[in-house]
Structure formats: structure tokens, C-alpha cells
Amino acid sequence: MTRMLLGFVVVGVLAGICAAQFNPNVLCDRTSIVHLFEWRWEDIAAECERYLGPNGFGGVQISPPNENVIVKNPDRPWWERYQPASYKICTRSGDEHQFRDMVTRCNNVGVYIYVDAVINHMCGAGAGKGNVSTCGSPYDTIKREFPAVPYSSVDFNDKKCKTESGGIENYGDANQVRDCQLVSLLDLALEKEYVQSKIADYLNVLIDIGVAGFRVDAAKHMWPGDILAVNRKLNDLNTRWFHNGTQPFIYQEVIDLGGEALSVNEYIGIGRVTEFKYGAKLGNVIRKLNGEKMSYLKNWGEGWGFMQSDRALVFVDNHDNQRGHGAGGASILTFWDARLHKMAVGFMLAHPYGFTQIMSSFRWPRNFVNGKDVNDWVGPPSYNNGSTMAVTINEDTTCGSGWVCEHRWRQIKNMVIFRNVVNGQALINWWDNGNNQIAFGRGRAGFIVFNNDNWDMDVTLYTGLSPGKYCDIISGQKEGNVCTGKQISVSENSLANFVIKSSDEDPFVAIHVNAKL
Ligand code: QV4
Ligand code: CA
Numbered sequence: 001m002t003r004m005l006l007g008f009v010v011v012g013v014l015a016g017i018c019a020a021q022f023n024p025n026v027l028c029d030r031t032s033i034v035h036l037f038e039w040r041w042e043d044i045a046a047e048c049e050r051y052l053g054p055n056g057f058g059g060v061q062i063s064p065p066n067e068n069v070i071v072k073n074p075d076r077p078w079w080e081r082y083q084p085a086s087y088k089i090c091t092r093s094g095d096e097h098q099f100r101d102m103v104t105r106c107n108n109v110g111v112y113i114y115v116d117a118v119i120n121h122m123c124g125a126g127a128g129k130g131n132v133s134t135c136g137s138p139y140d141t142i143k144r145e146f147p148a149v150p151y152s153s154v155d156f157n158d159k160k161c162k163t164e165s166g167g168i169e170n171y172g173d174a175n176q177v178r179d180c181q182l183v184s185l186l187d188l189a190l191e192k193e194y195v196q197s198k199i200a201d202y203l204n205v206l207i208d209i210g211v212a213g214f215r216v217d218a219a220k221h222m223w224p225g226d227i228l229a230v231n232r233k234l235n236d237l238n239t240r241w242f243h244n245g246t247q248p249f250i251y252q253e254v255i256d257l258g259g260e261a262l263s264v265n266e267y268i269g270i271g272r273v274t275e276f277k278y279g280a281k282l283g284n285v286i287r288k289l290n291g292e293k294m295s296y297l298k299n300w301g302e303g304w305g306f307m308q309s310d311r312a313l314v315f316v317d318n319h320d321n322q323r324g325h326g327a328g329g330a331s332i333l334t335f336w337d338a339r340l341h342k343m344a345v346g347f348m349l350a351h352p353y354g355f356t357q358i359m360s361s362f363r364w365p366r367n368f369v370n371g372k373d374v375n376d377w378v379g380p381p382s383y384n385n386g387s388t389m390a391v392t393i394n395e396d397t398t399c400g401s402g403w404v405c406e407h408r409w410r411q412i413k414n415m416v417i418f419r420n421v422v423n424g425q426a427l428i429n430w431w432d433n434g435n436n437q438i439a440f441g442r443g444r445a446g447f448i449v450f451n452n453d454n455w456d457m458d459v460t461l462y463t464g465l466s467p468g469k470y471c472d473i474i475s476g477q478k479e480g481n482v483c484t485g486k487q488i489s490v491s492e493n494s495l496a497n498f499v500i501k502s503s504d505e506d507p508f509v510a511i512h513v514n515a516k517l
Helices: 002-013 041-052 078-082 096-108 174-179 193-209 224-232 276-287 294-299 335-350 410-421
Strands: 032-036 059-062 066-068 084-091 112-117 121-124 185-187 213-216 249-252 272-274 312-314 355-360 427-432 437-442 446-451 457-462 468-471 487-490 495-500 508-512
Touching: 032 041, 032 410, 041 059, 041 096, 066 078, 084 096, 084 121, 084 193, 096 112, 096 193, 112 193, 193 224, 276 294, 276 312, 276 335, 294 427, 294 437, 335 355, 335 410, 335 446, 335 508, 355 410, 410 446, 410 508, 427 457, 437 457, 446 457, 446 495, 468 508, 487 495, 487 508, 495 508
Parallel strands: 032 059, 032 355, 059 112, 112 213, 213 249, 249 272, 272 312, 312 355
Antiparallel strands: 066 084, 121 185, 427 437, 437 446, 446 508, 457 495, 468 487
């Protein structure tokens, strides 16, 4: 209680200082987290130790760890995990023992765990009565009973919702958006102290195990005051890994592309908020849709109508909009458009705006019928019995078995490191050609150049870096005392020549002080 009151004071009085639930809680030389979508806890633990820790990743967003109903039609879709059956830690990703082991091992190498918290609703109304759930907990959606929590009919919003169908019919009505069912998912009465307590109990179990924060799923469908009430009940983080009095990082999923009955501004006092305009607009720019050009990125950030930087959680794509769910539509750049995706992620990680998240996906048999992907539901690589396949690692460090592992792509991994190296440095020395060739520096620590025009680029630019030879971390990287890709010479007066062909595999170049020969 006192802690939250304090939180209020901080928000009100010391605005601008990143405090409490706005702070991602990553180690101070780390600046990004990766969403290991649908990964097993065992694989995440191994990935923290063998890859994420050594390469400077700050943390992992995991898929919902609580028990969900098993959906058989279609066959085990990824989205069944957004249909809770109870708060037991028991899913296709693993059981509680494996979860604890993951959190401990990741925390021990300074890579923290962020839980996708599905607290707006339980499963869909159509699930019926049974115990076909990942841990066998029973449910009865007709009677609205979830005895393993327990929740009963009084804990749902059926009376509060005023639409005839019981579902959200009009997104222009904020009451419907909060009190009615999102795609028939049983909507919890979050204003009830009892419901808030049950949710807080669940989140506190996770906090005590050692997680560092939460993605609040479907936050737009909950009243800000109710989310705040849940936050007030949360414990401080486990002092085995975090400083005394550290609050969980909160980032709320609110899709606000403008023109809705509610806005992200209602949520930025509680914690960070997903800035969905970011990926949608960056996709337009890199795809050159609607006359957009990279030179227009000069005032990227608040200048584009985004929320304030220290409240924003940003990504190029997420698990929804990479497959046509949620918002953003056709402009979103995913691993399916690898070359443009890498440029977008490269730009995001070089630019100081927001707290950055990398998407790490699994491949699915995409199949467009009349413009819609009829396989948008397909779940993670799995065996016939429904269990999720292990992530395998190829000799060249990429992943196998259908796991895409964008975070292991050299260009992306190296840009995660770039962001760490230039952390806190201002964006300076902007240059552009009025079209799609741009360049900018981050203090005297790093410099990046893009050529998204259809012609070759050969320019000499002021980099701000000290003289010497640097390895381009996109076409290669520094290994020992050699560059495996392009090498860039910075002169006595900080100038460097950049040649980027429009046909280059990746038409951008990035250098930083830690990649100097
Ligand atoms: C369907 C119909 C309903 C009908 C119902 C009848 O759509 O109109 O009433 O059948 O039973 C799945 C199905 C969906 C089905 C629903 C209930 O896709 O067709 O309803 O289950 O059975 C994910 C998926 C959803 C999925 C849901 C639950 O994206 O397709 O629904 O999980 O399994 C908005 C929100 C935003 C949301 C985004 C997708 O503002 O909050 O849509 N994003 C988050 C998550 C997302 C998740 C949810 C919210 C729900 O990122 O992954 O939805 O937890 O923009
Ligand atoms: Ca709701």
C-alpha cells in the first residue's frame, strides 16, 4: 500500500524520472528483451546460459505459464494459451518445477523473466464443461465455474456488460471494451476485491519465484483503476536477485492506433504501454508504402505522435500481428520478409526511443486464401501427442526444428549489443539524402547507415567516432583482430566512407566502439 502511494508521488512529482514499475529491471548494461514465443522452460533456461547472457540480452518474455484449456478444433492452436483454466503453473512449456529451474538459471546469468499475464478473462464461453486442460483442472463455462481458482458466476462481468450478445460489439464504447467479452472469453469482474486478490496471489507466486515483471495481456479490456488495484497487492521482487524494494516491471498491452474510445494515456501512469504505432509505421516506411521515406524518420518517436519514450515498450512485430491477429495489418515486417525485417529491427535498436523487444518466432505453414492466412492458428513445432518440440541448435548457431530464432540472426544479435554499447548516448550527426538513405550516430559510441533506395550509395560522413578501423557488425563482426565482413576506416577528423549497394544482402552498416580493431 505504502509502496503504491509512493509510486503515485513519484509519477506526480518527479515525472521524467524512470521509477518503479516503469523500470524494466534489466541489468544496467542491458537494453532489450526477447519474446521466446511458445518455448519450453527447459529450452529457455539453456538459451539464457548459452546465448542470451553472453550476448547481452536483458530478459525474456515468456508465453503464459498458467494452465489453459486444451483446444482440439483447431488442433492445439498457439492461442489456447490465452484461455486460462486455472493459475497452476502447468502448460505445454513445462510444469512448476521446470519453471522454477528456468527462472533461477536465467536470473543467475542476469537474464530476467517477464511473464505474459492473462488476467482479463478465463477461457472462451464455448469450452463447455470438462477438464480438458493442461493440468486436468475442471471448468464449467455454462455455470461460469473454475473450482481450481476458485471462481464462480459472481466473479464474471455478465451482469455489468450491456450488450445483447455479451461480447464487445462496438470498440467506440469504452464500457463495452472493458466490461464485455473479447471474442467470447469469459470476462472477469476485476473491480471485485476477491478477483483482484486471486490474480495478485498468482502473480505473487511468480514474483516470489523470481520473475522481474509482467506483460499485462488485453490491458485495454480492463479499467486502469482495476489494474492499479492489482498492482498495489504485488510483492517486491525476490531479493536473491533484485535490490530491496524493487517493484515488478509492468508493461500493458494496449492497442491504440488512434481513433478509439480510449487511449494509452489512461495507462501510462500505471506502467509502460506497448506502442503499436511503432511497428505499424516503421513497416510503412521500410516498405515505402504511402509515399513514406526513411528520411522522414528524422523526428521518429514522440514527433510521430507516439507516447513519451520512457513509457513505451516497442517492437517491430509481435506474436499477434506477425500472423494477422491484433492490429497493424499488412505493413508489419516479420521474419517472412527477412531482409526488410532486419533493417527495421536494426533501426529500432539503433534509435533511442522506447524499451525494445525482439520477436523470436516459430515457422508455420502460412497459406493465404482470399488475403487471409487460414493457418494463422497453427501452434508451435510439436509431436503428435501435442507436446512441444525442443529447440535444436544448428552448427552455424541458427535454430532448427521449425524455430526461427530471429534473436540469433547475426545482424539482430549484433544490434542488441550495439544498443547496449550506445546506451544513454544522444542521437546526433543525422544525415539523409532526402530519400531512403539515412545515417545517424549515438554520441561518440556508435554510428549506423542505411540504404533503402534502389541505387547504390557511396558517401563520406561525419561519424563522431575516434579515428581507427571498425568492423561493420551487419555484414560480419569483429573476431579476434579481424573483421569478418566490411571494414570501415574513420579518419583523423572522424569522417568515414560508406559504400552500400542496393543489392547488398543487408543494405545497412553499423559500427561501434567495441567493434574497433
Ligand atoms: C470465436 C469468435 C467469437 C465467438 C467465439 C465462439 O471470434 O466471436 O464468440 O468464437 O466461441 C480464439 C479464437 C476466436 C474465438 C476465441 C474464443 O481465435 O476465434 O472466438 O478464441 O474461443 C489470442 C488470439 C485470439 C484467440 C484468443 C483466445 O489472438 O484469436 O481467440 O487468443 O484463445 C484485440 C485486443 C488485444 C488482443 C488482440 C488479439 O485488444 O488485447 O485483439 N491481444 C491479446 C493477445 C492475444 C490474445 C488475447 C489478447 C486474448 O496478444 O494473443 O488473443 O487473451 O486487439
Ligand atoms: Ca474486461
